[in-house]
Amino acid sequence: MPTTAQESPTVRGRLLDAMRQCLTDRGYQATTIADIVRVARTSKRSFYAEFADKQECYVELLGAVNVELLAAIETAVDPASAWPAQVRQAVHAYITVCESNPGTTRSWIRELPALGDAARAVQLASLEAFTALMARLTGTDRFHAAGIPPMSRETAVIVWGGIRELAASTIERGLPLSSLEEPAVAACVALVGGTAAARAVD
Known part of the structure; x- marks a missing residue:
């Protein structure tokens, strides 16, 4: 089954896992950064600390x-x-x-x-x-x-x-x-x- 965002011990890992889940749920084009951080249970500030x-x-x-x-x-x-x-x-x-x-x-x-x-x-x-x-x-x-x-x-x-x-x-x-x-x-x-x-x- 797909990895959940809560399984990774690092913020970056949780964000990647969240992106993975979002791709399954809605696809890349429809996914927003707000979607990713919500699934990862973190903040946009944390997202931008990891990815541009x-x-x-x-x-x-x-x-x-x-x-x-x-x-x-x-x-x-x-x-x-x-x-x-x-x-x-x-x-x-x-x-x-x-x-x-x-x-x-x-x-x-x-x-x-x-x-x-x-x-x-x-x-x-x-x-x-x-x-x-x-x-x-x-x-x-x-x-x-x-x-x-x-x-x-x-x-x-x-x-x-x-x-x-x-x-x-x-x-x-x-x-x-x-x-x-x-x-x-x-x-x-x-x-x-x-x-x-x-x-x-x-």
């Missing part, structure tokens, strides 16, 4: 959630498992984190791009971290034995963009994110396994 504005708080939160997401994926994947099972483990971890952060999941796709350069910076940092993680996870013995090379940046971009859009649209339709696990696993297995098939044809 609402956007800075928002961007920091999205970056932090992305770090949580990638850490959860890496922890969930067992390199001793068969490679399709590893793909499933990664997808399941992704969905689990998104389920606990529905507001940030939707906002990343629908609202973040409107911030322009500030958005681009956090998007690029997150994408680079994801591509590095995918190359690392698919560069292990199980994938090598199946003739599958480490995931390329191009393939990682397809996976990253596709699964984020799928998650956002699933939330908007009011469906549980668990409903996308099977199609997401099937698509990722086909994409990853197809790399080996393509190399064989070449």
Whole structure:
């Protein structure tokens, strides 16, 4: 379930948790600093002691959630498992984190791009971290034995963009994110396994 603003021991942490809750309740555009400090049970003065504005708080939160997401994926994947099972483990971890952060999941796709350069910076940092993680996870013995090379940046971009859009649209339709696990696993297995098939044809 979403983190509540009262769980963090620091003012900054409570404000970030409050922003997380506000994204779920009303989205970024409709959220005001008054909303954030009310949920965080603090003051505007305390807010401005930590952040220059609402956007800075928002961007920091999205970056932090992305770090949580990638850490959860890496922890969930067992390199001793068969490679399709590893793909499933990664997808399941992704969905689990998104389920606990529905507001940030939707906002990343629908609202973040409107911030322009500030958005681009956090998007690029997150994408680079994801591509590095995918190359690392698919560069292990199980994938090598199946003739599958480490995931390329191009393939990682397809996976990253596709699964984020799928998650956002699933939330908007009011469906549980668990409903996308099977199609997401099937698509990722086909994409990853197809790399080996393509190399064989070449």
